[in-house]
Amino acid sequence: MRILVVNPNTTRTMTRTIEAAARAAAAQGTAIEAATSAMGPVSIEGYYDEAFAVPGLLAEIRRGEAGGAEAAVIACFDDTGLDAARSMATIPVIGICEAALGLASFVASRFTVVTTSERSRVPVEELVRRYGFAARAKVRVAGVPVLALEDPGSGAVARLKGEIVRALDEDHAEAIVLGCAGMADLAAALQREFGVPVIDGVGAAVKQAEALVSLGLTTGKRGAYAPPSAKPYAGMLAEFAPPAA
Amino acid sequence: MRILVVNPNTTRTMTRTIEAAARAAAAQGTAIEAATSAMGPVSIEGYYDEAFAVPGLLAEIRRGEAGGAEAAVIACFDDTGLDAARSMATIPVIGICEAALGLASFVASRFTVVTTSERSRVPVEELVRRYGFAARAKVRVAGVPVLALEDPGSGAVARLKGEIVRALDEDHAEAIVLGCAGMADLAAALQREFGVPVIDGVGAAVKQAEALVSLGLTTGKRGAYAPPSAKPYAGMLAEFAPPAA
Amino acid sequence: MRILVVNPNTTRTMTRTIEAAARAAAAQGTAIEAATSAMGPVSIEGYYDEAFAVPGLLAEIRRGEAGGAEAAVIACFDDTGLDAARSMATIPVIGICEAALGLASFVASRFTVVTTSERSRVPVEELVRRYGFAARAKVRVAGVPVLALEDPGSGAVARLKGEIVRALDEDHAEAIVLGCAGMADLAAALQREFGVPVIDGVGAAVKQAEALVSLGLTTGKRGAYAPPSAKPYAGMLAEFAPPAA
Amino acid sequence: MRILVVNPNTTRTMTRTIEAAARAAAAQGTAIEAATSAMGPVSIEGYYDEAFAVPGLLAEIRRGEAGGAEAAVIACFDDTGLDAARSMATIPVIGICEAALGLASFVASRFTVVTTSERSRVPVEELVRRYGFAARAKVRVAGVPVLALEDPGSGAVARLKGEIVRALDEDHAEAIVLGCAGMADLAAALQREFGVPVIDGVGAAVKQAEALVSLGLTTGKRGAYAPPSAKPYAGMLAEFAPPAA
């Protein structure tokens, strides 16, 4: 089974973190193909970056699908471009936020997402609500830029731990969800340190992708995710115009 | 007061319909500047088109703001790119869906949105939910492609009227919201024909834009809509990279 | 365009504050007609006062409509008597709470209402819920009697500012809604001081009234807001009995 | 134990229906005191009538409390004036809608309210939502004026039965709530005819009033239901001004 994992930002070092987490989660027989978006922001922090990450992300999914990938994972906790990807692709597509929240709900009745910066608090809260977990999950912000997670001297991990402590004390959290793909390498150590389940979305999404492929399931195409109807696109995005079916 | 109204699809004839509705709604002293996106889809039908409409839309808002527009209206019922636009712009930005639902709530306790095609049913339902009207508003689909609204021989208007009849009978709707910018020219006639308020989002959004400018209100910038932090964007979207503040 | 703004309490000095805010918000060509209820409480603090403010309020709206007003604003943050007014009047009627929350939602993803006293906390929370903003808006109480807002020596403004500080810190509010018509004169100065949008409902409602009139929209009359059926009213309220249509 | 049951409309024949239902429900040792409002509408159909029923209703509760009643029931399915009454009175006050929905929830997982006319559909739906039963209860309209319930030749009962049939078939209702005080005398016969629990709010509210008095419970007075603060009321409602505590 071949699963494409797309980092929708353009920072290759972050792709390596994501790829390692994906490989660690993959079943025997699952090949992980990691891709980095070739256009758009170096990190996705808030709604504006998110919008410009979508074309590059969709290009990678299109290329991956053409190359034989059987499922795709979008490795940004905003679930960037997920709905568009589901419309475009015939293979199933999974976001790491939805996957992480889903797994958390199987090991905890109440849990807390710790995300990076204030710009992401509300977008993540909106996802929590949209996915149906508003009564069960809280969102906290560690106050760290995404790329600081790659810098051991940034103090980012300490601030993340501080919020985990508060989540356990004040939110009565029974599990922690890491709210950024760039935190994927921290899950195991944090789980050992705090003694509660700590869920990374990249691994979670790889397992969901495997599940869908194994079960022969892919996106239903008769409603919101119907393939886009054929039409011209103007300007530099013309190459993305949906072809006639 | 100068208000920019952006048609985020690239069909200029639709921009003319939108511009006329905006002008009809504008107060004395309000100048409407209509713009058509220069890149992306000729019509926005579902999540995929929506994603590719955002860069062109944001380019127009950026240009408009630089040129002195005091508020911007996004004239697509999906409220395409609204969150990104609010992050980018310092002027207020209004979506026609949120504006139409808001005005409908002032003239009706229950109302129905009639939108174009099945691809848009769920996206509009999600907006209705996100904006807080899930208990008050239903969504119906007329089954007409967006551009058919511009073709008198398409039967689109008849199908739209059929759904309005059903909304009044089955949903107990007290008002109708037209769920596509391309229907803007139909509101007045439909209101006369059916004897209930019929709300077009373009006019509604122009009035909200005037309201915000008059009252000196613009987007709050300390949370979800903080300006994007400075960073490079790769590839053909590089021109959109947020500058240092 | 003539817009009636009714202060549903009987304190004329508060009407002057309201009238000034309404005039400041009105477009060129909009005439504001301010009215003070002739019967009922001197201030509306909680459910009991609210009930007794309704007849006087409706009398003013009836008189205003007969005199040619094209829309009416109810200038109390409880949206006192709004549903009854919509049933009675053929002109559109706007409450300052619904108008303020609506505008706030266009400039902020999360916001906080600061209202006067404990008696009003739950009524305002119920309106926030009813209008669909429960996931986006919090309610805080400054602990000031309504009429203390008119007394510079009362310390009311300082207490209001204290709650705004807490809203920004603890609620992550991106905008503030002033939860009492008597605070209408404070919005501009508070917005300058705190650097976030501060929304006064009186100005907000005037703009919504202008919007509805401009767009030819008024209350739909086939459901909850159908005109009251003709019937006798007994006792001192007999003059309010709905006439035969 | 003395329980006051107030008919907030001014139709004495309806009071007799209500009184009979209250007496039939009362425990041994409970004295029912039925009162008819002396001012306001002859029937309460929609928001406008409701507003004008409140002063007369509150006058009866005030008089009843002064005369020694230990609890009050408001016998209109809109729960007219309930919040104001709870603020004013020191004795507990129960609405027939809240009482009926509460009892229905103890005998059915899903149930339907059948109310009188279109004007009442949305007000009742709003109560169902406010009381927390939106996921469990539907509202249907029989299309009968309130006073037609007193006229055997009106066909009202047949229309009511028609809606009960539809509720059982289409809503999967396991119980029926009668959505008007004027239907109180029909509950027993309908329950026999349809073989499902049929709940009348008048009897339900009498039992809740007995429960609160027996258990020594009355309205909590530290928040929304704090006694109104002393202040003058102007005009013909001056007699209702809250006295100094």
Place this chain on the structure above:
Amino acid sequence: MRILVVNPNTTRTMTRTIEAAARAAAAQGTAIEAATSAMGPVSIEGYYDEAFAVPGLLAEIRRGEAGGAEAAVIACFDDTGLDAARSMATIPVIGICEAALGLASFVASRFTVVTTSERSRVPVEELVRRYGFAARAKVRVAGVPVLALEDPGSGAVARLKGEIVRALDEDHAEAIVLGCAGMADLAAALQREFGVPVIDGVGAAVKQAEALVSLGLTTGKRGAYAPPSAKPYAGMLAEFAPPAA
């Protein structure tokens, strides 16, 4: 009228507390029959204990119904086995949590449940949500084992009082609901001490049981609570197999 009150744990001293509260609440003419479950846990703390309390509980209700009881009360705040009991019994069955929340909603717009231990926080929150009170009620944990409530030297009451203080200060609670049957004897004294309504579920449920019996209401049997269809049960639970109707 004969009402069965079942303590679904096997601790007879707690049954005595429950029985006394039930007797104190019962109307003249109501006979309270208290029963203690003969199998299962000595106290119910969390989901596991709850599951094993159900067979013993249902055995007591079956025996009680056969013996002529006209209604049954389940005296554990988790409303243990309530849905199963409603399916099995033809007499009405009331849980003390649902009864307490219902009565609280008649005397307070906002209230707080104080329950025993962390294991019960989420189960009680889920009941609050299921019964429709999520917007009005908060849940607090006193940190006391259930059986410590019977031990004057345990400090349990002091911890309970501490949470009541916090509920009044931080939750703006207008009433308190005692979240454990073992607290039934404390309600009156706590109400005197704190000056707010304090609701014990045992008394509340007895009154609801009386209400249903008086009004001739019992569980509707055409949906979720249809009698279990006849089938064999294997093993030591075989005696519970539903008989042919």
Place this chain on the structure above:
Amino acid sequence: MRILVVNPNTTRTMTRTIEAAARAAAAQGTAIEAATSAMGPVSIEGYYDEAFAVPGLLAEIRRGEAGGAEAAVIACFDDTGLDAARSMATIPVIGICEAALGLASFVASRFTVVTTSERSRVPVEELVRRYGFAARAKVRVAGVPVLALEDPGSGAVARLKGEIVRALDEDHAEAIVLGCAGMADLAAALQREFGVPVIDGVGAAVKQAEALVSLGLTTGKRGAYAPPSAKPYAGMLAEFAPPAA
């Protein structure tokens, strides 16, 4: 990896259907151990059967965990005993309803569950709500007894197909969830026939169990799922008493 799949009813032929579906879904290297409950009902239809299925189910999970199973699946669509199992076990436990709804949400924006009989409609609706899918999923009833699914001559499959047709037409469903473990063998054929994703919970839950084990995740034990505190259980259930930790 060893995964225990428990059929909580006592019908071994149904266990074989479940086991086959589990095996078909399992990854290479996953050993499926199917168990049939030794006590309780032959089929679980509604709340009463559910209650008596729990002890036998928990006995199997306890035995399986002691024998080295690394995760457990509860193969009944009511997610029978799930919370109790999570409290008891240290291995992760998955219900087939929660697993199926989760996977459905990754391939469809709107979907419909088709379950067996009226007794199960509301329990399944309650699960849909509790798991956060109330806005996205509808529940339909095929009107077939559980064990009829094993009888080719019963017409059960035809009735199931009839409801799928209605779900696609009336609910705008983009995917179908099979609402009974006994339907596990039908998913693939129905998916081919209807051309939409058809999700069986048994396969879905096996994949979730694999995911949790692979990622080193198990139930968080500091809140609702803390191990039951040690205490005696009386009577025939004494063997289930939680031991001292």
